[in-house]
Every structure is written in C-alpha cells, then in structure tokens.
Amino acid sequence: MNFFGKLSNAFHIHLGKTRKKSIPAHLKGIFRRRGTGCNALSEDCAEPVVVLAGNPNVGKSTVFNRLTGLRQHTGNWAGKTVETAEGFFRYGGRRFRVVDIPGMYSYTPRSAEEDAALKFLLSGSADAVVVVCDAGCLRRGIAFALETAELTRSIIICVNLTDEAERRGIHVDTRRLSKILGMPVIPASAAHGKGMRELEECIAGECSKVKPPAHSGISAPEEQKPCDAACAASRRILTADAVCEQCVVRDKANSRSKLDMKLDRIFTGRITGRVCMLMLLCAVFWLTIIGANYPSEWLAEIFSRLEHPLRQRLDFFSAPGFIKNMLVEGVYRVMTKIISVMLPPMAIFFPLFTLLEDSGYLPRAAFNLDSCLHKCGTCGKQALTSCMGFGCNAVGVTGCRIIDSPRERIIATVTNSFIPCNGRFPILTALISMFFLGSAAPPFDSVLGAMMLTGLICLGLAASFGVSKLLSVTLLRGTPSSFALELPPYRKPRFLSVIIRSALDRTIFVLGRAAAVAAPAGALIWITANIRIGGASLLNIICQFLDPLGSLLGMDGVILTAFILGFPANETVIPLMIMAYMAHGSITGSNDTAAIRSLLLDNGWNVSTAVCVMLFTLMHWPCATTCVTIYRETKSLKWTALSIIIPTLTGCVVCAFAAAVMRALGIQ
Amino acid sequence: MEKQKRALCDLRDGESGRVVSIGECGGLGQRLIELGFVSGARVNRLFSAPSGDPAAYLIRDAVIALRASDAEGITVMNYEFFR
Numbered sequence A: 001m002n003f004f005g006k007l008s009n010a011f012h013i014h015l016g017k018t019r020k021k022s023i024p025a026h027l028k029g030i031f032r033r034r035g036t037g038c039n040a041l042s043e044d045c046a047e048p049v050v051v052l053a054g055n056p057n058v059g060k061s062t063v064f065n066r067l068t069g070l071r072q073h074t075g076n077w078a079g080k081t082v083e084t085a086e087g088f089f090r091y092g093g094r095r096f097r098v099v100d101i102p103g104m105y106s107y108t109p110r111s112a113e114e115d116a117a118l119k120f121l122l123s124g125s126a127d128a129v130v131v132v133c134d135a136g137c138l139r140r141g142i143a144f145a146l147e148t149a150e151l152t153r154s155i156i157i158c159v160n161l162t163d164e165a166e167r168r169g170i171h172v173d174t175r176r177l178s179k180i181l182g183m184p185v186i187p188a189s190a191a192h193g194k195g196m197r198e199l200e201e202c203i204a205g206e207c208s209k210v211k212p213p214a215h216s217g218i219s220a221p222e223e224q225k226p227c228d229a230a231c232a233a234s235r236r237i238l239t240a241d242a243v244c245e246q247c248v249v250r251d252k253a254n255s256r257s258k259l260d261m262k263l264d265r266i267f268t269g270r271i272t273g274r275v276c277m278l279m280l281l282c283a284v285f286w287l288t289i290i291g292a293n294y295p296s297e298w299l300a301e302i303f304s305r306l307e308h309p310l311r312q313r314l315d316f317f318s319a320p321g322f323i324k325n326m327l328v329e330g331v332y333r334v335m336t337k338i339i340s341v342m343l344p345p346m347a348i349f350f351p352l353f354t355l356l357e358d359s360g361y362l363p364r365a366a367f368n369l370d371s372c373l374h375k376c377g378t379c380g381k382q383a384l385t386s387c388m389g390f391g392c393n394a395v396g397v398t399g400c401r402i403i404d405s406p407r408e409r410i411i412a413t414v415t416n417s418f419i420p421c422n423g424r425f426p427i428l429t430a431l432i433s434m435f436f437l438g439s440a441a442p443p444f445d446s447v448l449g450a451m452m453l454t455g456l457i458c459l460g461l462a463a464s465f466g467v468s469k470l471l472s473v474t475l476l477r478g479t480p481s482s483f484a485l486e487l488p489p490y491r492k493p494r495f496l497s498v499i500i501r502s503a504l505d506r507t508i509f510v511l512g513r514a515a516a517v518a519a520p521a522g523a524l525i526w527i528t529a530n531i532r533i534g535g536a537s538l539l540n541i542i543c544q545f546l547d548p549l550g551s552l553l554g555m556d557g558v559i560l561t562a563f564i565l566g567f568p569a570n571e572t573v574i575p576l577m578i579m580a581y582m583a584h585g586s587i588t589g590s591n592d593t594a595a596i597r598s599l600l601l602d603n604g605w606n607v608s609t610a611v612c613v614m615l616f617t618l619m620h621w622p623c624a625t626t627c628v629t630i631y632r633e634t635k636s637l638k639w640t641a642l643s644i645i646i647p648t649l650t651g652c653v654v655c656a657f658a659a660a661v662m663r664a665l666g667i668q
Numbered sequence B: 001m002e003k004q005k006r007a008l009c010d011l012r013d014g015e016s017g018r019v020v021s022i023g024e025c026g027g028l029g030q031r032l033i034e035l036g037f038v039s040g041a042r043v044n045r046l047f048s049a050p051s052g053d054p055a056a057y058l059i060r061d062a063v064i065a066l067r068a069s070d071a072e073g074i075t076v077m078n079y080e081f082f083r
Helices: A003-014 A023-035 A060-068 A112-122 A135-151 A162-167 A174-181 A196-208 A226-247 A258-267 A272-316 A321-359 A361-375 A382-391 A393-402 A406-418 A425-435 A442-473 A495-530 A538-552 A557-565 A570-583 A593-602 A607-618 A624-634 A637-665 B026-035
Strands: A049-054 A084-091 A094-100 A128-134 A155-160 A170-172 A185-187 A248-250 A484-487 B005-007 B016-022 B042-048 B055-059 B062-066 B074-078
Touching (some): A049 A135, A060 A128, A060 A155, A060 A196, A094 A196, A128 A135, A135 A155, A135 A170, A185 A196, A258 A272, A258 B042, A272 A442, A321 A382, A321 A495, A361 A442, A382 A393, A382 A442, A406 A442, A406 A624, A406 A637, A425 A442, A484 B026, A495 A538, A495 A557, A607 A637, A624 A637
Parallel strands (some): A049 A094, A128 A155, A155 A185
Antiparallel strands (some): A084 A094, B005 B074, B016 B042, B016 B074, B042 B055
16 A cells, blocks of 8 residues: 555544445455355354444434444534444344445435445345434434335334434334334434443344345336336335324424524524624634643643653664754654644644534534525535535545535535645644734733634635635536535534543544654655755755745745645644754754744744745645545546645735735735 | 415425425435425425525424525425415
8 A cells, every 4th residue: 555545544543434444345345255155254254234324414323333332423414424334243242243324315326325335235235224213303214214125124223312302302102113114113312322232132133033035136226217216205205204193292393492493593693693603613713722822832841851861862772873863853853843733723623623513513504604605606515525624624525425416526625625624724823823913912812813813714715615616617617506404403512522532533643643744754854954965955955946936925945845845744834844944053942932933033934924824824735635535536637636736826826916915015 | 276385485484384396406306305395294494594595494303404496396385274
C-alpha cells in the first residue's frame, strides 16, 4: 500500500471508523468464502452474518455499537453512516458477524451503495436481517420491514428509541405487532442499552433455525417499471398504516413535543434562525479559543523542558551529531509544536461540534441554508457535507454520498475544501490572536477573536457557495434536483460521554498524524535547511525561488514553501514555517505565542501578511488525505485535479487582490 | 369542490390537508411515497426556512423539508373538508 493509502487508513481508524469497508469489497469477501467452500478456519465459516438495515436515523449505528462494542460515529441526522461497517459479537459461545449498512427508505436503489446493499440481501448471504425501526415513526419502519420480507426471510424487527417515543406519548404494543407480522419484534432503546440482550438472544435463535435454500427466483425490484414500484410502495405504506393502527397507542393527536416546536421556531425563525446560526458558530469558536490557550502554553513548556533530557539521552547512545540534530531540531520540535499548537483547539472544537451533531441542529442549519444553495443550483444537503468539512474535509467528501444527484455531488466534493477543517483553523486562531487582538482587554479579546474567526469561516462558506454557483453555470450545468431532508426530533446529547470520547478520538488522531506526517516533514525540512549548495542552504534556495510568487500573493517564499510541504497535513504549516525561519538562524528556545510573534515580525511579517496567510489557508489545495478521498469517491482524475486547481486558483487571485488593495491603502 | 384542492406548497404555516394525488415531482415521486405521501395521508405544514423556501411538513410523525418546486406536484385537499 502506498503512503497516501496508509495515511487515509490511519485516518479512518482514528475517527473511530474501524473495520470499515465499502460494500462491494465486503461482498467479494463473502462470496469468495461462501462460493469456494470453507478455506478459512472452520469456526469462521460457521459464523452467521447479521445485517442491520432500516430507514436513516433510526439508530442503526447505535445498535451496532452496542452489539459489537465498536465505536462507529453516530449523529442525529439522516445519512450519517455512508459506509458499511462490520463487527462481531458473541452470544452463547458463538461468534456473530454484524454488518451495519447505510440507512435507506426503500430497496429501490438510488446510489451504488444502496444497490450493493440490495444485492447483498438478495444474495442470501445474510443469516438474519435486523430491521431497526424508530418507535416514534413506526409506520415507515414497518413499510420498510414489509419490503425486506419480500426479499429475504429471517427478519427480526427491532423497535428502537422506545423511551423517546414514550416521552412523546407513543406506545407500541410489540407483542401484538409480532403476532400480526409473524416476525419477532424486540423493543429497545439502544442508547441506554435496553433490549440489547433480548436482541442478541433473538438473533442467535433466528440464526440457528434451519434455513430454506437461498431464494433464487426473486428478482430485484429495479427491474420493475417505475409505476409498479410506486404502486407497490404505496400499497406497503397503506398496509403498514393498517398494522400500526392496531399496535400503536397515542396519548395525544400531535406527536411533536412542545419543546421541539419552540426550538424549531427559534432555530428556523426568519431573524432568529440566522442569528442563532452565527451565534452558535461564534460560541463554538469562542470556547475553542479561550479553552485552548492555557493547555497550549503548558504543553509547549513541558516539551521545551523535555528537549534537554532528550539530547542527553541521545548523547548517551553516542548518536552522530548529524542524526542527533536532525532528531531534536527537526523531528522533535516540529512534532511537539504540532501537538502544542494544534491539539488543544482540536480537542475542544471537535467535541463541541459533535454535541451540535448529536442534538439534531445540523439538519436545521441545512434547512436554513437551502434557499441559498438552491440559488447556487445545488442541493441543500451540501450544507451538511460542508459542516462535516469543519471536522475534516476528507470526511466531508465521503459524506457527499448522501447527495443523490451526481452533478450536485461533484459540486459539493470540489467545493468542500473551502471549508477550513480542524487542521486549518488552529492556523487561523493562532494568527488572529497574534496579530489582531494585541490591544483588546482580556475579556473582549477572545470574543473579538471568535467573531473574526466566524467572519473568516463565513468568507470560506461564501467562497464555497460562489464556486458552486460558478460550476453549476459552467462545467456542471443543470437544474437543481429535488430535495427531501428529514428534520429529526431534537435529542439531548449525552454530554459527558460525547465530550470525553470525541476529545480522546481527536487526541489520538492528532498524535497519530504528528507521528506519521509531521515527523518526516520535520526531518525533511531540517535536511533541506542543512544541506548547503554554494554557501546557501537548500531551503534558502527553494524559499528564494518561491519568493517572487509569494510576495505577489502578499506572503513570502518561506510561507509558500511551508504550505507546499504541508500538503500531507495542513497542521504542519505553522510549525514548518517556524522551523524554516529558525533555520535561518534568528532565535531558538522559547515556544510561547509572544516568541513566535516576534519571530514572525523579525522575518518581515505585518498585518497584511497575516491577512494573506489566513486567506490562503482558507483557499488552497486540499490536503493529501482529502485528495485521495476525492479520487476514491469520484473515480476521476479530472475532478481530482480540478478540486486541487480551483481552490488554489481562487486563493491566488483573492490573495493577490487583497495584497494589492492593502498595499494601496498602506496597511502594514 | 375544486376550490378545496391546491398544491402542497400553497398551504400556509400551521395549515394541514390531506394528500389527493402526487404528480411527477421531478425524480422525487417514489421517494415521496416512501416518506408517506400517499393519497389520504394527513400532512401539516409546520414552518418555513428564514427565506421562506424549503418548508417543513409533518407527515406520519416525521418532519420532512421540501422545496416549493418539489411540493408543487403534490395536490392536497383542505383537511376540514374531509371532516
């Protein structure tokens, strides 16, 4: 596997998406094992396969996590799971393979993933299918279960989210439901672990039954005429209606809670909706900025103290001077800077964002932004993928699978890198706090910083929408496709577990990236700074070469070099920049913000440089992981190349323009 | 009786109706049926986005946001008329 492949793998693992495979690959595995007889361990061959299927956002991934103990990311919105996940659980000494497939409304495939999921079910490889339903919206779940029953036998219905439904005054008589449908029905509340034992027991029972031979005579529904499919769909809905009439008792006619109505009135109100969106964004950034300051300084302090013992240790092993300096000044310093500058903001921002995701606010944001995107000729779900881009652009790009129309999916993919990801916005916060908050008093500086950051993010969003518009009238012409977005009920996130888990995930992620990417980059830059060709170091020569272009863009050669070397991971840009400046031999030692600021000022930085660097941070090529992901998703070199060229070109134009304007206005 | 019929997107916030028929709705026709928009189903327009365009409809205990251009194809009848 090449370096980028490893990188993207490492990346997926750190986001908690362990053991993920796309369905086609997974299918191949199953077919191979089943088709060629048992060449694996005999226990492995006897392993029953259980599929978790159901409508989007009914808690399949939560059930999956409960069963397998894995930590698949969950969120309160439809389409969170875009890839199939696999795991195992043990019951009664037997191992069961669990496959979590993306949520769907029916088996009429609309995308490659749905098609693969359908084929998988039709192939008869699954020993049992667990149809997960939302107790609060049972009719749709039952309709889906009825359709599943047309394709495969051994169905277990898991009525999830029962306690939430109870709170809304909806009671489901699962015994009656089971009797009517003739299928086992398990009530559950996966988030609280209720009903999971019973589900395991039921799965084990269902898998040990003697199976009728795999049905070969069933044809896939895509062969039906669309009219027939529609008729069948409405017939199923009506049957489900009749079934639910008999087993669902409601306390009141309106199933929406008063609180939900009130929250929706605020979050989608004409004025309040927009204000809330900005305020929430601002609040998240504010908490990140104030929260990240102190841990950053502590970490920097600790790392700089550890440097001396490290040197001594290397002396002890009598390492050659060249290696020693490279390890300490190159690898160690860049790695520790990444950890101290980047880790605290990420470990704070990401959990906060996860809270927003879990609460169900994200689909409302997409709802609010939809008219804007409609005007740009794209899909409202692009707002969701953009939001995911805040976490990581590669995740945002993968998330684009929730967009049905291929044209709109490509637009969303190409423009995703305008959203500053977790690796980039610490660059923005660092620069803002160094250059723009100098005179503000302590309580206001962080607020001001958060507001400036929000402004920058809005600029990134505007650029993303603008480019979307541009693409949809030029390269990707077409009318916007239809759009149906489900707005789930608000759920109270489990604060503590969300915060702890996602902070830990982020920490591991950052540490992994620091080791995998920053260490080699640090070594590389140290080597280039210390190889001398005709009196000047190689780094000097490269920087000098890029200097004219850099100054045209309002920056300098060192900054451009840092951005280029930061291609594998944007987190490395600031540390690389500092390394490069330090390699010119001005200062060493202290690590805190003031020292970095004076280092930058000594190297000819001013306010206009900082502005241009921030703009370029927003708009330049996506990082290597994202590029690999874009290629994997689009399967097209053309679109991958364009996803690199378009943001870079936009960034160059914007930076050159901004630099020229600031020069004309005399801003220094 | 014709007077009672109108497009889903013409409901005002807070009004409800019963679905009479579903037109082409772009490629969305079948998805809409799967979401529960079948004839006879009760639908309630809850609220609209700040700019007024996508609106949220309550159908079968779920809240679905639809753009006006997509909701145009769905014909509804006044709910009161049925009672």
